[in-house]
Amino acid sequence: MSYTDYLFLPLTLFGLIFYFIFPIRYRWVWLLIGSLLFFMTWGIELLPLILFIVFLVWGGARIMDYRYEKCDNDRKALAAARKNNQIILFGIIAVLLLIFIFIKMQNFPFFAGISGFFSGIYKTVHQFFLNIPILNYFVSAENGGISIGLSDLFNKILGYQRNSTVFTDPNAKFTYWIIPVGFSYYILSLLGYLADVYWRKERAEMNYFKLLLFTIYFPKILEGPISKHLTVAARLNEGHSFDFQRVSFGLQRVVWGFFKKWVIADRLKILIDTVFNNYEIYKGSEFLVAAVFSAVQLYCDFSGCMDMGLGISECFGVILEENFNHPFSSRSSAEFWRRWHISLGTWFKDYIYMPLSVSPWLIRLTGRIRKRFGKRAGKTFSIVIPLAVVWLLTGLWHGTGANYMVWGLYWGMLIIISNVLEPETKKLTKWLKINTDMPEYHLFQKARTFMLFVISRIISLPRTMEVTRFAFRSIFTNFAPWKLFDGSLFNLGIDRPQFVVVMLAIALLAYVSGKQEKGVNVRQWIADRPLVIRWFIYYAAIFIVLIFGAYGVGYDASSFVYMAY
Amino acid sequence: MREKVLAVLKEEFPEVDFEASDALVDDGVLDSLTITGMIAALSLEFGVIIPYEEIIEENFNSIDSLAKMIERLQK
Structure with a gap:
């Protein structure tokens, strides 16, 4: 079920009324039930994977947190605990990444073999839920494609026929199982949470079901925002009164x-x-x-x-979190990406760009380049490497086809070049006697940024x-x-x-x-x-x-x- | 220490006014590119490793808090 589904709004309004009837302390439980039901309209057989992933992250975070707690703020002990926690962090990242890479690259021949293996699991899970009464309403319909279990039930009651053919292809259906709704959004959210616990920026969530709610919360499961646990969890867990x-x-x-x-x-x-x-x-x-x-x-x-x-x-x-802030008013590509799909940009900044740019080896290397080739070269190097990695990953996140490779390269180059050449551009506008505070110049910059985006659309569309x-x-x-x-x-x-x-x-x-x-x-x-x-x-x-x-x-x-x- | 830190940063980022406020990050004086540049300059100059968990707003909001962090890390 999507937000534009004809049943979505009535059901949500119904859920809203019940939310305010529920005892205030347990309102989050109602949100969890609603989110689970929403998720299950995409097929109950999608549920085991997400339950497992949340369990992995929840357990990992709790162990890391427990180890830090034991250190009692002793710096040496903390450093040792951090070393041990690294294994957990990278272990879980590796597992999630494997699933992720497998999903994004299954067109490659190497992964086709594994595909058969997962297909087998899928059939078993599918059959399992079909044999259980009531739950079998939530199993995705054999030929119905997106119209799944519960949705089908309503459709039958209302006499509404849906003729979707998207998922009649068994391979597509399998893809759909392994790339469940919102997968890459909640995976990034969970990775962020795990890293924040590792860096001791927040404490671990004790309650598995609360972390599950954070992951599966229905208004954000389809397309994000890629929420930060630190920001959103408290708002989800505390009960809100009617306003x-x-x-x-x-x-x-x-x-x-x-x-x-x-x-x-x-x-x-x-x-x-x-x-x-x-x-x-x-x-x-x-x-x-x-x-x-x-x-x-x-x-x-x-x-x-x-x-x-x-x-x-x-x-x-x-x-x-807001995901857009009027991106078409941006005056540069860098600003555009701070206003477009903000939560993805923030995620890359917090978990890739920043840790990478402050990592000791990069700083040491920067120092060496600086000594040898001068200050400007050192600065350029320290900007270019993290940005290149971020844009490579951003391209990969969107897709592995040639179009997205070029697309990532295009944006990465634009942003890196405009960063590196900033002093020259400043000199140029000064030499041309352009008043950069003029509204006309701002309009020109906005139009230029928009056209750069249009070009990127011709690449990726x-x-x-x-x-x-x-x-x-x-x-x-x-x-x-x-x-x-x-x-x-x-x-x-x-x-x-x-x-x-x-x-x-x-x-x-x-x-x-x-x-x-x-x-x-x-x-x-x-x-x-x-x-x-x-x-x-x-x-x-x-x-x-x-x-x-x-x-x-x-x-x-x-x-x-x-x-x- | 405060003076040393200020001197290093001023040399690296002449266009930024580091004494403008006590909430440099929250007021938007520092963006992420400047912050990473500051970290590189400070760690090279003072020979410290600034671990990622130290990179929080409180430590970067003023020259005083920066100096305190460096002193703490040098111990």
Whole structure:
């Protein structure tokens, strides 16, 4: 079940009411039950893996914590304990990494053999749950693909037929088992937690079920944010009382998420797919339009999902980390990545970039280079190595295909070069007498950053580099600018009225984002309006989503893009 | 010690005002790139290893706390 599933919101509202009825001390238990049920709608046979992984991390963290506790703040003893804990830390990382690498690289021949082994386990687990009454409702349906067990039951009651073919391929189904929902998000979250306990930045969680809740919490399981245990656990575990304003704000955010997803992203997707799936017949200008739209589409799809998840979580009183901060207002690539998928960037900063840049061997090496080649060389070296590692891993995290390799290389190079050449750029703008504080210059920087992102979309969007090369070649040698004005754009899957709808929606999004950037709290602004206007806005918002949302007959309700990672 | 630390950092990052506040990290004076540069410079200069668990806001919020951390690590 996804957040856009027709059953999701009614069930969540039902869960919300029960949350506030539960005794306040045990409200987290209700969250755990709800999250488990949500997770099981993807198939109960996915459950053993996540239970096992959480158990591993929970146990490891407790042992490490216990060893530190015994040291009683004695520095020598602590150092010794740390050495021992290293074995646990790296042992667990190795196990998780093996699973992770296996999942991401199963197309490689080497892993195909192991694939058969896991397939066998999958069949056994599947059969096991099929034989248990009631639980067998949660087993993924044989031919139903994403429509699984419980969902199927509801579908039968409601007489609703779903015709998904995504998972009828047995191999795809197996992939689905081994890459369960949100896998790479919760794995990173758990690794972060483990490292924080190892570095004594936080104490271990004593209660297995509380750590399980942190891992499986349903508003963040699909696409993150990649939460920090230190920040979020307390908010999850303490019971929250009902607060009308909070629930109303949360629901508004959910509607805003649907607006981004259904009105903008899913509509643009039709155009983008039209162009890139039949790329041979299109010209440069059409590729450029599709690429620009795909930048907007990805933002609306991903941040829309975040609005739904964070909005729902807000209703329960649990504030999660923001994943986006108006990335299209960024003036440089580095700033862009601090505002886009923030929790992933923070994770890489906290657990890869920082530990690597302060590791004694790197510092020693920096010192040597500095002595030999001067200060600038030393500084450059100490920046380049960690950044290169981070971007290599970021590329790998997104996928192992050639497109993502190039994509990671592209961003890594951009950020490294702009960092290393910073003194020269400063000199250049000074020499050209450019006033870098001018609003016009800022606008230029924003447009430049956006275009750099559009280029990265042309790299990562198509499945193969062949299409990427074709698109770039067309843009530079076969642009056909008249196509932008002769109505051809309305033949790319969405007609003129649809086009107008999507452009108006993007304009509204840009307007609201601009206000938020200036510090206006839009939801507070709405709450401060008189009753009539307030309810007019609520109804208008809901009807806009229902009327202009790209779903229902004729549309293939698409799943969230980032769920695939 | 405080003066020595300040001198090293000033030489490394002339554009940063390290005495601007007592909450350098929280006020956003220092970003992660500057912090890692500071760590490299300080560990090379004073011959200490700054373990990762020492890299917390409290230790980097002012020159005083930095100096205290270095002294503690030199022992």
